[in-house]
Amino acid sequence: MIRLSIPLRQALARLSLPVLIAAAFGTMLLGKADALLAERARIALADALAPFYAAFAQPARAVRDGLEDLQQILVMREENARLREENERLRRWQAAALSLEAENAMLRRQLEFVPERAPAFYTARVVADGGGVYARAVLLSIPPEMQVRRGQIALDERGFAGRVTEVGSRSARVLLATDMNSRIPVTLEGSRVRAMLVGTNGARPRLQHWSEGTRPAEGERVVTSAEGVAFPAGLPVGVVRWTEGGVAEVELFARTERLDVVRLFDFGLGGILPPEAVARPEPRPRR
Structure with missing residues (x-):
């Protein structure tokens, strides 16, 4: 393995920056001088990289679609929970409304009705x-x-x-x-x-x-x-x-x-269970 001396390495390091700048300017001048050649070079480079772009684009698209589906599922779960809670609330309101409707009909039939105290x-x-x-x-x-x-x-x-x-x-x-x-x-x-x-x-x-x-x-x-x-x-x-x-x-x-x-x-109805509330206990069935 060839080892370069320290002064030589320092000289090459100093020369590398001007060489890169000169190469960049040369490429720019070449593109200006021969636009057709530069266009062909870009097309050739694009043709060479297109298969790699296509290979990486499909997994990236799948990951993006998966993230979008996951986000949509989370939104749907939140919406489902909200709808469940709203449905439960509406069910309670419906039960209360039906009970009040029946009580109202009974009150119309009994104008002398005295409401009971809250239990x-x-x-x-x-x-x-x-x-x-x-x-x-x-x-x-x-x-x-x-x-x-x-x-x-x-x-x-x-x-x-x-x-x-x-x-x-x-x-x-x-x-x-x-x-x-x-x-x-x-x-x-x-x-x-x-x-x-x-x-x-x-x-x-x-x-x-x-x-x-x-x-x-x-x-x-x-x-x-x-x-x-x-x-x-x-x-x-x-x-x-x-x-x-x-x-x-x-x-x-x-x-x-x-x-x-x-x-x-x-409800103040007495503390002893009447016979119609609880029948005589039957033995538990064996499992």
């Missing part, structure tokens, strides 16, 4: 499946200062969920409307026909014991009835759904399978 309520968190003798129940965690008593009604943000059956010093058990031991007197809001909502341990309890000659309509709203002073009237329960086998069931508003927080209302 007190507590908010409690669901901590576990209630277990015990009931197949469909939840266990609530309650602080000692919370005045919870047997018979209080439990609702989630959508509607009726169940009723308190047992109370301890720091916990309470709520029997859900879907349990086979649950009996809830209800009213069909459209026809004002009274019936009994009976749990089946499934997702939808059944409608039973409605008046002869009447038939619950598909999609008709179901609310609680004040018959027997077991429940206050007008609490939203669900809508009627007919099965293929001709059985009237109720699709509950409350999400009984995914309860996180419930509100326990005290």
